[in-house]
Amino acid sequence: MAQDLAETGRLRALLSRIGAGLDEFQRFEHRDAQHPSQRWRERLDQPLPQRGVGIDAIAADLLEHVIPNGSATARPGFSGFITTGGTTAAALAATAANIAAPQRYGLTAFNFLEEFSLQWLAQMCGLRAMQGVYSSGGSVANLLALGAARQSAFEQIGRDPAKQGMDRPVAIYATAEAHHTIQRSAGVLGVGRQSVRAIACDNRGRMDVSALSRAIEEDTRADVLPMAIVANAGTTNTGAIDPLHAIGELANERGVWFHVDGAYGLPGILDQRVAPLYRGLELADSVIVDPHKWLGASVGVAATFVRDRGFLQRAFTQEPADYLEGSVDTADAIAAGVEHSMDDFGVPYYDFGVELSAPCRGVVVWALIREIGVDGMTERIRRHNDMAAHVADAARTHPHLELLQEPTLSICCFRYVAPGVADLDFLNRQLHRRLMHENTNMPSTTQVNGKLALRPCFVGARCDMKHAQALIDDVLRLGDALVHEASQPKPHA
Numbered sequence: 001m002a003q004d005l006a007e008t009g010r011l012r013a014l015l016s017r018i019g020a021g022l023d024e025f026q027r028f029e030h031r032d033a034q035h036p037s038q039r040w041r042e043r044l045d046q047p048l049p050q051r052g053v054g055i056d057a058i059a060a061d062l063l064e065h066v067i068p069n070g071s072a073t074a075r076p077g078f079s080g081f082i083t084t085g086g087t088t089a090a091a092l093a094a095t096a097a098n099i100a101a102p103q104r105y106g107l108t109a110f111n112f113l114e115e116f117s118l119q120w121l122a123q124m125c126g127l128r129a130m131q132g133v134y135s136s137g138g139s140v141a142n143l144l145a146l147g148a149a150r151q152s153a154f155e156q157i158g159r160d161p162a163k164q165g166m167d168r169p170v171a172i173y174a175t176a177e178a179h180h181t182i183q184r185s186a187g188v189l190g191v192g193r194q195s196v197r198a199i200a201c202d203n204r205g206r207m208d209v210s211a212l213s214r215a216i217e218e219d220t221r222a223d224v225l226p227m228a229i230v231a232n233a234g235t236t237n238t239g240a241i242d243p244l245h246a247i248g249e250l251a252n253e254r255g256v257w258f259h260v261d262g263a264y265g266l267p268g269i270l271d272q273r274v275a276p277l278y279r280g281l282e283l284a285d286s287v288i289v290d291p292h293k294w295l296g297a298s299v300g301v302a303a304t305f306v307r308d309r310g311f312l313q314r315a316f317t318q319e320p321a322d323y324l325e326g327s328v329d330t331a332d333a334i335a336a337g338v339e340h341s342m343d344d345f346g347v348p349y350y351d352f353g354v355e356l357s358a359p360c361r362g363v364v365v366w367a368l369i370r371e372i373g374v375d376g377m378t379e380r381i382r383r384h385n386d387m388a389a390h391v392a393d394a395a396r397t398h399p400h401l402e403l404l405q406e407p408t409l410s411i412c413c414f415r416y417v418a419p420g421v422a423d424l425d426f427l428n429r430q431l432h433r434r435l436m437h438e439n440t441n442m443p444s445t446t447q448v449n450g451k452l453a454l455r456p457c458f459v460g461a462r463c464d465m466k467h468a469q470a471l472i473d474d475v476l477r478l479g480d481a482l483v484h485e486a487s488q489p490k491p492h493a
């Protein structure tokens with residue numbers, strides 16, 4: 001009998017061992033990996049092993065040296081970028097898929113949940129009559145949507161760009177606040193990063209629709225093909241929402257593909273107080289959302305929605321492959337009256353994107369929504385929006401704080417100020433480094449209208465109002481200390 005050296009059973013015992021270490025991690029009492037203890041580096045930095053050490057030694061290393069030196073991004077007080085740790089449901093569902101359905105194709109319960117969860121997600125986020133596909137993140141999700149846009153634009157002039165390539169320049173319209181993966185997508189799709197036009201914004205980071213209209217006219221006159229308009233439902237910098245309705249109407253009028261990047265902000269529609277800002281979403285040809293941001297999936301899950309997956313299929317098909325299609329026969333199975341999970345590949349997601357082998361991500365989204373329901377998600381979104389509003393209130397009223405942008409969703413851009421400080425950007429950068437080193441309340445920074453801003457973005461399931469207040473307290477304490485230090489006479493050399 002073949003004896004492979006890799007362990008393939010004993011999951012119960014090993015997972016429960018690791019589970020204990022992960023629960024310990026989630027108390028967030030460990031030292032931070034930012035301060036590298038030489039111990040873990042030395043322990044892990046070993047030569048390529050000729051002989052394996054076996055699974056128990058791996059479990060021990062994970063517990064002792066790897067897990068405790070993991071990432072700070074899951075900490076309740078971490079509010080940098082737009083990222084957070086996954087919830088328990090996400091970890092359970094992903095582990096289940098890892099073992100029980102290593103591929104998303106085949107007629108499995110997991111494949112069923114792939115489609116089913118996309119429909120739940122669409123319904124929850126106010127998308128009607130749209131079809132979806134999962135991918136690894138907002139970057140790829142934007143690429144797929146723009147691939148569909150390219151397909152649509154060229155098919156209108158009688159060309160298949162995926163098959164024949166492009167025969168003329170195109171333009172993509174987005175603001176400077178749009179995510180840079182839009183430019184990268186243009187590069188990958190072969191239309192060039194230079195084809196992305198920077199449409200002006202108002203002082204709150206929202207697209208100027210008359211500037212958009214002028215840019216489309218100019219390009220059309222110059223025989224450049226308008227390929228897509230990219231609007232943001234929640235910019236990465238400040239959470240601003242573009243005027244979706246006006247943009248959508250213009251797009252429909254000009255026959256240009258209307259893409260909405262809601263990687264972060266789409267679930268914001270659940271908060272009734274901001275829901276009216278999403279009017280116009282129904283005009284979109286494509287929309288993306290990242291369940292690994294606000295919904296609490298572990299990193300690696302985004303969804304692209306389009307009206308008709310045919311555009312995705314024509315843009316990304318691999319063409320029939322003997323080793324794939326040749327190996328299933330649905331008619332045979334129906335004739336035999338039995339069905340096996342390998343009789344059919346189910347929905348051909350591998351033809352709607354750039355991945356063939358891919359994990360089942362739908363089961364994760366299904367678990368997240370089913371666990372706490374739309375009510376639970378709504379409560380989370382409102383709680384986080386309230387936290388940003390609370391920071392904004394403090395920044396507006398406290399003499400040592402300044403609000404740099406009125407929040408729309410759960411991002412608040414503000415800074416510490418004090419009379420007599422010449423370089424507030426420098427002061428706030430120093431303050432930010434101290435916040436990071438304290439390892440408790442950790443926003444990131446950005447630029448708002450030329451000023452350095454502290455930028456908390458609250459998306460984590462583990463954070464609540466007390467973390468927003470703690471961040472304000474920390475900023476005031478550290479800002480006061482920095483100003484005090486700067487006012488002390490320098491010791492003589």
Ligand SMILES: *Cc1c(COP(=O)(O)O)cnc(C)c1O
Pocket residue numbers: 082136137138139140142179181232234235236261262263264290302
């Ligand atoms: C985060 C983000 C992206 C990129 O998503 P990833 O999942 O990090 O690849 C794209 N667009 C917007 C608006 C985002 O906030």
